[in-house]
Amino acid sequence: MGDELLVRVYNVGVGDCVYVRIPGGDDGFHILIDCGTIGSITLLKNALDDLRTNLPAGSAAGKKRLDLVVVTHRHRDHIKGFDPKFFEDVEIKNLWLSAAMDPKHPQAEKTRGLTAFTTTAMREVEAAGLALSPQLEMLVSLYGISNDGAMDALRETLPQQNGIEPKYVHAGQTSRDLGVRPEGATLRVLGPEQDIDGFYLGQDADEALRALQGASATIAGSSAELTAASVPINVSFDDFQRLRSRMLSSALAFAETESSLQNNTSVVLLIEWRKRRLLFAGDAEWEGEFRQGCGTGKSAT
Amino acid sequence: MAKKTAKKPAAEDRSFTVSDADRKGLYAAARYIGSKIEQKAGLQILFNVYLQDPSVAETDPRLGLDESFYVHWEPGLADGPTSARFAVVDFNSDTGRIVPPAEWDPAQQKFTFDGKVLDRDGLDTLQFHQVNVWAVLQRALDFFEGGQGLGRRISWGFEGNRLIVVPHAGFGQNAFYDRRSKSLQFYYFGPDDQRVYTCLSTDIIHHEFGHAVLDGVRPYYIESTSPETAAFHEFLGDLTAILIILRNNSFRQRLADSTAGNLSDADQLAFIAEEFGRTVRNKPYLRSAKNQKTMDDVRGERGPHLISQVLTGAMFDILIALAKFFVEERGRTARQAFWDTIQRMQRTAIQPLDLLPPVDVSFRDYALAVLRADELANPTDPFSHFDRMLAIFRKRKILSQEDEDALHEPRYLTERLRLSVFHDVDSIAGSREAAYRFLDDNREDLHIPWNQDVLVADLYDANKLGRQAMRLPRQTILIYLWRETIPLQSARFGALNGQTTTLLCGGTLVFDDKGTVLHWAKKPGTQATMPPRRKPRRGAWLDEETAMIAEGERRREALLDDLARLVKSGRLGFAPEGERGLLGSRMPPLTVRRADGKAHVELTPHLSLAEDDDMGERQWEMSF
Secondary structure: OOOOOEEEEOOOOOOOEEEEEEOOOOOOEEEEEEEOOOOOHHHHHHHHHHHHHHOOEOOOOOOEEEOEEEEOOOOHHHHOOOOHHHHOOEEEOOEEEEHHHOOOOHHHHHHHHHHHHHHHHHHHHHHHOOOEOHHHHHHHHOOOOHHHHHHHHHHHHHHHHHOOOOEEEOOOOEOOOOOOOOOOEEEEEEEOOOOHHHHHHOHHHHHHHHHHHHHHHHHHOOOOOOOHHHOOOOOOHHHHHHHHHOOEOHHHHHHHHHHHHHHHOOOEEEEEEOOEEEEEOOOOOOOOOOOOOOOOOOOOO | OOOOOOOOOOOOOOOOOOOHHHHHHHHHOHHHOOHHHHHHOOOEEEEEEEOOOHHHHHHOHHHOEEEEEEEEOOOOOEOEOEOOOEEEOOEEOOOOEEOOOEEEEOOOOEEEEOOEEOOHHHOOOHHHHHHHHHHHHHHHHHHHHOOOOOOOOOOOOOOOOOEEEEOOOOEOOOEEEEOOOOEEEEOEEOOHHHOEEHHHOHHHHHHHHHHHHHHHHOHHHHHOOOHHHHHHHHHHHHHHHHHHHHHOHHHHHHHHHHHOOOOOOHHHHHHHHHHHHHHOOOOHHHHHHOOOOOHHHHOOOOOHHHHHHHHHHHHHHHHHHHHHHHHHHOOOOHHHHHHHHHHHHHHHHHHHHHHOOOOOOOHHHHHHHHHHHHHHHOOOOOOOHHHHHHHHHHHOOOOOHHHHHHHHOOOOOOOOOOOOOOOOHHHHHHOHHHHHHHHHHOHHHHOOOOOOOOEEEEEEEEOOEOHHHOEOOOEEEEEEEEEEEEEOOOHHHHHHOOOEEEEEEEEEEEEOOOOOEEEEEEEOOOOOOOOOOOOOOOOHHHHHHHHHHHHHHHHHHHHHHHHHHHHHHOOEEOOOEEOOEEOHHHOOOEEEEEEOOEEEEEEOOOOOOOOOOOOOOOOOOOOO
16 A cells, blocks of 8 residues: 555456556555456456455445546446446446447447447347357457447446446547546546547458448348248259358457457556556457558558 | 241241250260250350359440350259259358249240349349359369360269358358368458459359369378469469360450460560459469469468469460460461460369379479370471470479480380289279279389278269360279378477378379270389388389388378478368358368378368468467
8 A cells, every 4th residue: 555556457357457546645546447258247347345344434424436437348248247236335536438339429430330230230249149260269259249228327326326428538638628626646547549440440341341231131032040942952052051050250350340449449547656557458459550451460462 | 848838037036945854865965965055955055144243244335244154954853053063052051041033934935033034134133143153153163074074974072962052151352162061152241332242253153163173083182281283273263264164265365365365575464464454353373374483482481372473474475375376386376376275274273183183283294295195196296386395394393303304305105004914994984892992913013012992082984175175085083082081299299299191192094995004193102112022022022112102101101291390380181060060261181081080181162262271370289
């Protein structure tokens, strides 16, 4: 305790749950960055139990205080633990979410189209119980229906519970802009860029998505589920099944693109404290220099 | 019988009507019937297909639709199209729907849809696309199976006899051959108003079909970790595209007229490149063919396309040299010279595929096979084609000085293979069981280790043609192999450390109809032929045994080095797949499959049309 800055990264399996305490004032400034896992919820419960023991008392009796919750992006391994029940005894003073999580963000319209398409497609895959390799299972699991609950909690229930408005943050903003004043420290948001579509989507993904949405009309009339009439009669059913499993899946490719895009629109937070700098990058995949129209990290060609 | 006074048919009516039964009778005897008569009798059917692709057709109408594209009739033609060797299944993985198939109309002997014949009037229908890709493939198969090619039926690299063709597989800049689903898949890309269908691009079809053919002819190449073997697959794809387009009369004649047959100087060569470049835009084989790369330039490289350029370039050099020879030394017109050239090139490039070893092919193996096939077909070689080709392979450093010296040693065309137990070639050719017995009886002479259960991987006859369509002696080809278990015990094998893999070993024996062994391509292992305590043979046999084991050990070390490099560079991984399909961007160039407690490595279908071998920034990690 005392005069030291504390960073505690909880072991929650595949996922993030990071507690940062900045010393100063009476009892410090307490930040939680993400709370999610792909694995068991028990891991998160244990982490939150430990977290409570570190938090100062809140204004109401029996409550603890969290000065700031930062949610880097919408993937389950970062938000699964934001169940309002877990936070009933915690007062959240500020809630920062990535601008990409804002359902009304004007510069993320196309990205939302991609997310909606991918989510539907991946949930169909999950519902059909298809056999997938571990890599693909992981990808599909990011779009699980249980994520909706956590997203609702972050956008509505938790803010209502605490009488606050969530702030959708983007690059260029600082703690001062966002109405937060940790003593002796500055928080800077380095990502995501405000123009989500322009910076992160890329023309290829946009074109492919439009082609796919159009394909239902131009190629086959309907994208309804496979029916008996959709099975070819000039090869055996077994051969056809094998063929299907060995064709390139645009839905999976979109899921990968979308998943990568969500990662890249993570809140990237820089904490400056006594001439020291701590960077929390969420899952941003900084693969290369940004180029207009190419999506983040993709080469121009 | 017609009376003398019967009215003659109109001059332009060159066809005659045959019943279904008649057609089957004629079909059975088709090998004795000339092409023109086949066309009249409906044994060859005229189709409209794109000579190159729609964008070329638009910019240069002379290279639009092929006006004389005939496909052989066969009894089982059906909706799809479906034929003996191909089944078009127009399933779209994005929409999960089937596009209704083109329908076979026996009365018209045409494919139709909605009651309309699928020809130049219906170019924009998806059913025309189905017929286009099918017809191009039927002809490409003839190119390989005909007498100027391998002179035999070829099988696919999978169980069964029908290759599934998917013309509109989904959205993406992709087209590939996939053995595991027995399919060629063609995707489409681009915005709505500039849609590019890969199933309409003749050279993409040919390139991918080249993979399918090679996988059928030598199915074990797919298991190789050698970059040269992967490159050979790309080479054959490119070469197939080049040779088949040159077989096309209108394209070839136009090229001949434009160049006046003179391809000798650099400008004219550049013109060919330009012609290809104009008609076959942005396609890798253009750059593949026109280059001066040697083996020294690609040493240490892993990208199959890049490495393949050396061999594609060499074969293109041979093509240029042949055209020059026919014009300058034989006084042929440009058109005649190009026709002679392409016919000879087909024999020169395709026929040697039967002489290749069963596993781990190298460019040197192919060059030696090309030269051997040439000297067998043209023993007196009055115009020194052999030396012309040898010089090209030397210049490209595909063959070494020692190879050249050995080929220039005074020698007879064939030598008797020292075999202990005589077997009549007709008996060997007659059944696999007889072939097994031949191998077992002559294990020692063939240096097959005593404790290996050898496999007859393939056995077939081939009836190839030589110049002027003269029949060459029938060939019987026997391919055998075995697997040596190789432990992987070093940290350099990453996650494969502690497992085992296999070194494929074996050989290809080519007999003529008298039983003379014309060619023996071998890939030895490290194990001794004789059991312990058996008195070893001496003399020439022992020299051969020593050399083969040394070569086997070199091969084993090369396999281990290749594997370690693949692990280190992240080119090896597991395919992310499932019932919903493949995730292309995460497919490693080589996949590891575990079976029987061993790690098997397989080449992955080349999942992108872009000529990009450096894998971008993605690496594949193995995790168990």
